[in-house]
Structure formats: structure tokens, C-alpha cells
Amino acid sequence: MQLSGIHHVAIIVSDYEKSKHFYTSILGLHVVAENYRHARDSYKLDLQLPDGSQLEVFSFPDAPQRPSYPEAQGLRHLAFTVASVDDYTAYLVSRGVSVEPIRVDEFTGRRFTFFADPDGLPLELYQA
Known part of the structure; x- marks a missing residue:
């Protein structure tokens, strides 16, 4: 058994529309799917890079900020x-x-x- 690649990376954003604009209009990632999940009051945006790998962008109400400085454990x-x-x-x-x-x-x-x-x-x- 072996892994064959990375399919996607998922991130949570604070301002869905601002981040959607950044990743699609500025970075040029292609929208594969965009779904609003009413039960979670959350968007899920699937974006694809030219090599086929994907970035999943989620919005969740009241998600805590990511600690960055000093760098936190994790991604x-x-x-x-x-x-x-x-x-x-x-x-x-x-x-x-x-x-x-x-x-x-x-x-x-x-x-x-x-x-x-x-x-x-x-x-x-x-x-x-």
C-alpha cells in the first residue's frame, strides 16, 4: 500500500466572499463546486489547480482565529x-x-x- 498524491487541502475562512474572490480571481483557481450547507450555515467551495489537486474552502460562523505568531503546531x-x-x-x-x-x-x-x-x-x- 502506498499513497499516490494529495487530493485536497481544506481551509476555514472568516469572510467567504473575500476569500472566494482571492482564490478564484487573484490566484485563478477553477471552481469545481460551490455548496451552501444550510444546517451548518456554511459554504463549501471546491477549487482545482491545473495539476488536478484541490483546495476546499469552508466558512463556519464564529470559527476561532488561527494562531500564527509564534507559529502554532499543525499545518x-x-x-x-x-x-x-x-x-x-x-x-x-x-x-x-x-x-x-x-x-x-x-x-x-x-x-x-x-x-x-x-x-x-x-x-x-x-x-x-
Whole structure:
């Protein structure tokens, strides 16, 4: 038995419409499905990346904020591969997204940088 890949990563957001705009209009993820779950007063938005992996975006009323600084145990960040960290960073900045300075991974020699979603979830761009 072996795992064959990551199907999806799920996140909970504080402002559903703001996060939907960020992930679809700014990051360009494709909407697979969008459902409102009345019993939970919650949206579930399934988004797909070009490689087929997915991001599930949930909204829940009164969800607690994610502790980040100092970093808490659990998921540290979500990394996306891009052809050019420089080009994608320039694109994000042109859309008003704050991006950290580009760095080079000391072990792989690959370029990367971090930015955040509307809730401050750390996101990484990693050059393929």
C-alpha cells in the first residue's frame, strides 16, 4: 500500500466572499463546486489547480482565529508551484497582495517566497 498524491487541502475562512474572490480571481483557481450547507450555515467551495489537486474552502460562523505568531503546531503553510517566482510575485504585487522578499532554499537551490490569504494563512510560491 502506498499513497499516490494529495487530493485536497481544506481551509476555514472568516469572510467567504473575500476569500472566494482571492482564490478564484487573484490566484485563478477553477471552481469545481460551490455548496451552501444550510444546517451548518456554511459554504463549501471546491477549487482545482491545473495539476488536478484541490483546495476546499469552508466558512463556519464564529470559527476561532488561527494562531500564527509564534507559529502554532499543525499545518504550517500551503505551497504552490510556479514556473517563475519572480513573475508570479510581480503579478501578486500588481493585484495589491503583499509578498515577502524572494529567497533561495538552502537545500534545493529553488527560489521561493511567502504571502498570505485574506485571513493571514501563510501561502508559499515555490519555483518548479
